Amino acid sequence: MLEALSYRVKVPLNISLVVMVTVGVITLTLLGYNYRLMDREMLQGGESLGRVLAKGVAAPMLRDDLWTVWDTLRAPMDVDGGESLRPETVTVIDGAGRVFASTRPDVFRVASRPGVVDSRYADLSGASADSAAVASRWLDGDSLLVSVPVLVDGSEIGNVLLEYRRPAFFDRFGGALQQVFATTLVILLIVLPIGWWLGMRVARPLQELAGLMDRIGTESPSRLRHELPAGAQTGRDEIVRLRARFREMLGQLADKEMLEQEMVRADRLAALGRLTAGIAHEINNPLGGMLNALSTQRRHGRGDPVTERTLSLLERGLEQVRDIVAALLVEARFKGHDLRPEDIADVITLVESDDHGSGVDLEWEHRLEGPVPLPSTPVRQILINLLLNAVRAAGKAGYVGCWIECEGQSLRLTVCNSGRHIPEAQMGHLFEPFSTGDTDDSGTGLGLWVCYQIVQQLNGRIDVRSHPGRTCFRVELPLMERRDHDAEAVPAGR
Amino acid sequence: MTMFPPGNMRIGWGYALVTNRARWFIGLFLPVVFCMLAGMQSVATADRTLRIGLTPVMLEDQVRFLDRWRGYLEKRLGREVEFVRRNSYGEIIELALRGRVDFAWLCGFPYVQHRDALNLVVAPLYDGEPLYQSYLIVPVSDDTTRHLLDLRGAIFAYADPNSNSGWLYPEHVLRQAGSSGERHFQRTFYTWGHQRVIEAVAAGLAEGGAVDGYVWETLSRIEPNLTARTRVVSRSDHFGFPPIVATSAADEATSEAFREVLLGMVEDPMGRELLDELNLDGFAHVESSLYESIGVLSREVAEGRY
Incomplete structure (x- = not known):
């Protein structure tokens, strides 16, 4: 049952238990010690009181003055306080072993024999009469009898018998126990909140970690890592270390998952690329033949108008097929001049004149100071595609930003817009053809696919980050070392 | 040794004034007399305590x-x-x-x-009345005793051998019955006071006691708990109160x-x-x-x- 409890309860419980056990052991030890001391106290108290009384009663006993003897005996019984060491009974016996006076005359009647009226006294009177020394013995388990001789001029005229009863444990120590209980209660009242607080301190980070661990597998590690901020604690205790290691592990899990997703996506896109390229090549061959045949028929045939219209329809359809196939079969042309600042300006002009561009707040900045060793045509195509997408996404009164800069050995294009952000589910398929589903839009659904293919062919990278209110595409293209302007080649290593 | 109560002193003083017989006396002793009259204390010191x-x-x-x-x-x-x-x-x-x-x-x-x-x-x-009685008392636990003679063989407390109520009267009663304190009781003792007789009987030290009735009654007003532990068995005839x-x-x-x-x-x-x-x-x-x-x-x- 105890195992099921939270540390928040277990810690204060354990502290209380330790306090109570400690208090109990100390109390029992001290009280036991005191209880054992009590016998010696009784004996010493009895001896000293007995000597005083023996001296006091000697003279009146000689005078046979019963009243004065009794008055002397009852004096210590009437004094207030010191109840613990007060004798139960004080009896004076004369030389003949008869009661001279007793503080309990109802039991020890004057002139009676103590051994007769109380069997416990039976053998003492005879024994003590022999010696003139103080004697003591236990009458029963709890009663101590101290016998002090009454001496006059060296001869014994009687004995003072003091009977002490050992008080019951609780009679004597009840007060002390009450005090101990009260003190323990106060200590517990102080310690329990501290224990509770300590328990909370231990339990809270553990609970937090346990909760996060339970969610691994069902939620993305990066989000879990986000919920576990780096602890401010500088300590090196186990919990702080556990937390740090757990956070590290979540980070590694997130990285691994991202890498896996990236690889899956890249593999899929590569497969798609190969498929579309294959299909496009297979279609292009018959398509070229058909278009040539049509062209020949147009030039030589003189057909009736119906045939003419039919042929024209066929030609437009085939041309559309060719365009689509051409778009799918992205083959970056590396011919042409290096990218120049003017090329960028042209693109901006083009985009600003687009129908959708009206009303959009377009901010752009480029830091190109001269030609960049990259083919201008594919770079312009990327830029146009991204910008047109952004302008459409931003919508009326939206915002589009474009930054172009050379950083080290690469060119970086960043295009951001303030439009609707891309849902998580769509992210994985963003660069696949016809993936956006914006059927109502005028786009072909191939813009990003084309961008991706071109970037891949230029050995670059493209990635996207989308939060509500801000979506950014970033393209990094490595600069080429040396370019043959007339070469038309696909860079190796794709 | 002659004593002059204050009353007499004043008379003497007045007499001296009225008769005018001894002016020298006034001149010589007036300061002394004044001193004596200045306070009771000084007057009193002139007399024996x-x-x-x-x-x-x-x-x-x-x-x-x-x-x-x-x-x-x-x-x-x-x-x-x-x-x-x-x-x-x-x-x-x-x-x-x-x-x-x-x-x-x-x-x-x-x-x-x-x-x-x-x-x-x-x-x-x-x-x-200038009269009192002697009481015979026993512990309240004793409810059988009706007469001093019932206390044969008892422990008995007397107040004082010079007391009528606390010794003479009970002794006389026993003598009348043909006995005496020494023969009738197992043991007797004196407490040297009536109040102590009551204490001894109340505590059970004595199984009977003779006590001044006036003291018992007065004590019952001041310490009723003590007298309640005793029972008055009999009261004597009236005697003249201690003078x-x-x-x-x-x-x-x-x-x-x-x-x-x-x-x-x-x-x-x-x-x-x-x-x-x-x-x-x-x-x-x-x-x-x-x-x-x-x-x-x-x-x-x-x-x-x-």
Whole structure:
């Protein structure tokens, strides 16, 4: 049952238990010690009181003055306080072993024999009469009898018998126990909140970690890592270390998952690329033949108008097929001049004149100071595609930003817009053809696919980050070392 | 040694003024007399301290009450008063017979024994009469005893061998029955005080006791818990209440002044308050014949008639 409890309860419980056990052991030890001391106290108290009384009663006993003897005996019984060491009974016996006076005359009647009226006294009177020394013995388990001789001029005229009863444990120590209980209660009242607080301190980070661990597998590690901020604690205790290691592990899990997703996506896109390229090549061959045949028929045939219209329809359809196939079969042309600042300006002009561009707040900045060793045509195509997408996404009164800069050995294009952000589910398929589903839009659904293919062919990278209110595409293209302007080649290593 | 009570001094002073017989006397002694009149204290110091012997016929341990009574008497008598207390009746009687005290409050028994040497001053009035009784008491646990003779073989407490109520009367009863204290009881002892007899019986130390009825009744007002532990078995005939007597040390004038003060106590509030604490109604002139009945007992016991 105890195992099921939270540390928040277990810690204060354990502290209380330790306090109570400690208090109990100390109390029992001290009280036991005191209880054992009590016998010696009784004996010493009895001896000293007995000597005083023996001296006091000697003279009146000689005078046979019963009243004065009794008055002397009852004096210590009437004094207030010191109840613990007060004798139960004080009896004076004369030389003949008869009661001279007793503080309990109802039991020890004057002139009676103590051994007769109380069997416990039976053998003492005879024994003590022999010696003139103080004697003591236990009458029963709890009663101590101290016998002090009454001496006059060296001869014994009687004995003072003091009977002490050992008080019951609780009679004597009840007060002390009450005090101990009260003190323990106060200590517990102080310690329990501290224990509770300590328990909370231990339990809270553990609970937090346990909760996060339970969610691994069902939620993305990066989000879990986000919920576990780096602890401010500088300590090196186990919990702080556990937390740090757990956070590290979540980070590694997130990285691994991202890498896996990236690889899956890249593999899929590569497969798609190969498929579309294959299909496009297979279609292009018959398509070229058909278009040539049509062209020949147009030039030589003189057909009736119906045939003419039919042929024209066929030609437009085939041309559309060719365009689509051409778009799918992205083959970056590396011919042409290096990218120049003017090329960028042209693109901006083009985009600003687009129908959708009206009303959009377009901010752009480029830091190109001269030609960049990259083919201008594919770079312009990327830029146009991204910008047109952004302008459409931003919508009326939206915002589009474009930054172009050379950083080290690469060119970086960043295009951001303030439009609707891309849902998580769509992210994985963003660069696949016809993936956006914006059927109502005028786009072909191939813009990003084309961008991706071109970037891949230029050995670059493209990635996207989308939060509500801000979506950014970033393209990094490595600069080429040396370019043959007339070469038309696909860079190796794709 | 001559004593001048303050009253006489004043008369003497007036006489000197009126007769005009000795101007030199005035011139010489007037400052002295003035000094004497300046305060009671200085007047009183001129006289011997009046010593009054007390016996346990009244309650013991009443230090505060005695201080107040002493102050009252000093104020009335105009001289210092000292109460003399001793362990037993016998010692006070001894002091009285030797003239070491001026007055003594004694039991009627020693008075009748020494009536030639002692002069009656007054006797207290208890319940309106100068009379009291002797009580026989037993512990309250004893509900069988009906008579002193029932206590055969008992432990018995007497107040004092010089007390009528606390020894003479019960002894007389036993003698009448053909016995005596020594033969009738297993053991007897004296407590040297009536209140202590009550304590001894209440505690069970004594199985019977003879006590002054006035003391028992007065104690039952102050300490009812103590007297409740005793039972009064029988009450004697009435005897003359222990009187206050003058010894040979007190002259007639002093006795008269003391008598007047005691008789006048009932007439002023302070005196009545003190009387009330004593549980007495006042003091009265009594004749020696009041104690004749005690004298009879005394003689009969002494002669061993029974």
